[in-house]
Amino acid sequence: MKASRLASAILVSTLGLGSFAALADVPAPQDIPFDGTLKISVDATDIAHRIFRVREVVPARPGPLTLLYPQWLPGNHSPTGPIDKLAGLVVKANGKVVPWKRDPLNVYAFHIDVPQGASEVDVAFQFLSAQDTRQGRVVMTPEMLNLQWNTVSLYPAGYFASRIKAETSVTFPAGWQFGSALEVASRSGDTVQFKPIDYDDLVDSPIYAGKYFKRVDLDPGAKTPVFINIVADDPKYLEITPEQLKIHQNLVQQMYKLYGAHHYDHYDFLFSLSEKMSGNGLEHHRSSENGVGPGYFTEWDKNVTSRDLLAHEYNHSWDGKYRRGADLSTPSFNVPMQDSLLWVYEGQTQFWGYVMAARSGLWKQDEALDMLANVAATYDKGRPGLEQWRNIQDTTNDPVIAMRRPLPYRNYQMSEDYYSGGQMIWLDVDGKLRDLTGDKRSIDDFARAFFGVKNGEWDVNTYTFEDVVKTLNDIAPYDWASYLRERLDGHGPLIGGFAANGWKLVYNDKPSAVSKALETRTGGANLTYSLGVSLGKGGDIIDVLWDGPAFKAGLSPGMKIIAVNGKEYSSDAVKDAVTAAAKDKSQPVELLVKNFDEYKTLRIDYHDGLKYPHLERIAGKPDRLSELLKAR
Ligand SMILES: [Zn+2]
Numbered sequence: 001m002k003a004s005r006l007a008s009a010i011l012v013s014t015l016g017l018g019s020f021a022a023l024a025d026v027p028a029p030q031d032i033p034f035d036g037t038l039k040i041s042v043d044a045t046d047i048a049h050r051i052f053r054v055r056e057v058v059p060a061r062p063g064p065l066t067l068l069y070p071q072w073l074p075g076n077h078s079p080t081g082p083i084d085k086l087a088g089l090v091v092k093a094n095g096k097v098v099p100w101k102r103d104p105l106n107v108y109a110f111h112i113d114v115p116q117g118a119s120e121v122d123v124a125f126q127f128l129s130a131q132d133t134r135q136g137r138v139v140m141t142p143e144m145l146n147l148q149w150n151t152v153s154l155y156p157a158g159y160f161a162s163r164i165k166a167e168t169s170v171t172f173p174a175g176w177q178f179g180s181a182l183e184v185a186s187r188s189g190d191t192v193q194f195k196p197i198d199y200d201d202l203v204d205s206p207i208y209a210g211k212y213f214k215r216v217d218l219d220p221g222a223k224t225p226v227f228i229n230i231v232a233d234d235p236k237y238l239e240i241t242p243e244q245l246k247i248h249q250n251l252v253q254q255m256y257k258l259y260g261a262h263h264y265d266h267y268d269f270l271f272s273l274s275e276k277m278s279g280n281g282l283e284h285h286r287s288s289e290n291g292v293g294p295g296y297f298t299e300w301d302k303n304v305t306s307r308d309l310l311a312h313e314y315n316h317s318w319d320g321k322y323r324r325g326a327d328l329s330t331p332s333f334n335v336p337m338q339d340s341l342l343w344v345y346e347g348q349t350q351f352w353g354y355v356m357a358a359r360s361g362l363w364k365q366d367e368a369l370d371m372l373a374n375v376a377a378t379y380d381k382g383r384p385g386l387e388q389w390r391n392i393q394d395t396t397n398d399p400v401i402a403m404r405r406p407l408p409y410r411n412y413q414m415s416e417d418y419y420s421g422g423q424m425i426w427l428d429v430d431g432k433l434r435d436l437t438g439d440k441r442s443i444d445d446f447a448r449a450f451f452g453v454k455n456g457e458w459d460v461n462t463y464t465f466e467d468v469v470k471t472l473n474d475i476a477p478y479d480w481a482s483y484l485r486e487r488l489d490g491h492g493p494l495i496g497g498f499a500a501n502g503w504k505l506v507y508n509d510k511p512s513a514v515s516k517a518l519e520t521r522t523g524g525a526n527l528t529y530s531l532g533v534s535l536g537k538g539g540d541i542i543d544v545l546w547d548g549p550a551f552k553a554g555l556s557p558g559m560k561i562i563a564v565n566g567k568e569y570s571s572d573a574v575k576d577a578v579t580a581a582a583k584d585k586s587q588p589v590e591l592l593v594k595n596f597d598e599y600k601t602l603r604i605d606y607h608d609g610l611k612y613p614h615l616e617r618i619a620g621k622p623d624r625l626s627e628l629l630k631a632r
Helices: 003-020 199-203 242-259 309-315 347-360 365-380 384-388 420-436 443-451 465-475 480-489 496-500 513-522 571-583 624-629
Strands: 037-046 051-059 063-068 086-093 096-098 100-103 106-114 120-128 144-147 165-171 177-180 184-188 191-194 207-210 213-217 226-232 267-273 280-283 287-292 323-325 461-463 503-508 525-527 533-535 541-544 560-564 589-595 598-604 612-617
Touching: 037 144, 086 106, 096 106, 144 267, 165 199, 177 213, 177 226, 177 267, 207 226, 207 267, 242 309, 242 347, 242 443, 267 309, 280 309, 287 309, 309 347, 347 365, 347 420, 347 443, 347 624, 365 420, 365 503, 365 513, 365 612, 365 624, 420 443, 420 465, 420 480, 420 496, 420 624, 443 465, 465 480, 496 503, 513 525, 525 571, 560 571, 571 589
Parallel strands: 037 165, 226 267, 267 287, 323 461
Antiparallel strands: 037 051, 051 120, 063 106, 086 096, 086 120, 100 106, 144 207, 165 191, 177 207, 184 191, 213 226, 280 287, 503 612, 525 533, 533 541, 560 589, 589 598
16 A cells, blocks of 8 residues: 555545545655654563653654554554553653644644754653553563564654664663564663664564573574574473474474475564463564463473464464565555455465474374364354355454454354464365366465565565466466355355365264363363353353354353253253253253343253264375375
């Protein structure tokens, strides 16, 4: 998107609203160099109060100046810059306070009148970490912090973010170590000065710092280094077995074998293992922010469901950061993004995240198959909204619509289904490519042709829907435009890729190891494919399948199950009741539920027993799925 588009949007809106038009008075970004360098210093030492203190010098000329706080964040694909946590803004010039005025139609813009004789303004403010998760992401704890530059800087309106230079320094709590894609210029005690960088790359280069820190080489001896920088709540969580190390090193090599090229000069995984700092999964060009619970390494067997995270975020360096949908690539952080191609950006990354978890050994093959079975079930029976009113393409608007807020009926409303629905579409594409070429070509060829070009280059390389179609056609000629549009705009189940690859989805009364692990993690029970309900801890109803048996009996999310067939609630009691109702068809599953302050008994007339998804081989068809998941 270019500056002219913003100007025309303003014009249209002015004409439409006549004299009542009131528009944000913010200069559109121009592809011209910003004169001078932003100097941003962050004091990150106040871990007791969880406050980042910012001082920033912005070169300026006398007259109007608009400073912007980044709003549209790459990776979030949404206008979610945490401006509610910016406080204490004071602007000075020539040592005197200069008043600022927030734009009433764009609350991310601050207008200043720079006085005569001033050649710069001094800006001071604080960024306040959420104190608990109800307020947002907690990014500072007694043991670690996550510094994102979009939260601790303002930048001048009127320029492409890539045309603004920035010099930064951070003072860390005493003795802490850090990881980042930023390069160090110098250090003095706990203050680190970083090398100058373009503002758009700065925002793409966050920092994880911690009291307990470990930096591990994932590609020893390589010309292009890849490291993982780990911070943890306690040193004991930093223990990594030689086998775990090997698996994470495999991930790098498997990615290189797939793409045959990379788009960074060095890469740093930033990884937090914490119960206190909020989790994360956010991609960048030369790094990624990853956050899970403390036991990722030390309780390896319990954490199967989070083991595709690093593979997913790493894949984004190719898919999303280097190659990006043309409508998503914006010149600054305050120009609206359009998310129409997220089924490639996130959908194919979701696909490769699973496949690479398997190829590297992060998942054993049966773990990968169990994980895939759960996704398959979602797009077989778990998204009535897909059948009844929405399609995958429309869900690419969800980062703007819902901004990841919890939803009343997620299965019916749908939410960012371009991730896993997109994953299913790409599995289907893989089967089709193999069909069309007699197993000579596959989605590996697409990945290499589309994302693996121009080794070492990391300027954003944009694409359109037509470019995707063209690359597929180059591999195997076919009507790919119709093939993709049917799946993106249609309302059918999206699991054809399994049959094409020699497998089918079945349901039985035994949960897979992965389904069990998921239930252990949530402390509830997933009865989506039987009763049509998923339960959290203590009988809380998390989701009710639209028009499913529980829905028809009157259950809704937010209720709590108190008793089952006259006995106190437990997840086992519900499962036993489902099994009993399958044996004695006259007996419903009887639940005492609490709805606000009201108690009532609801009877679910369901007699088909427990149902959990599994993948099963189709006899006589070649097993392409195992081939896909096998290490290269
Ligand atoms: Zn992603």
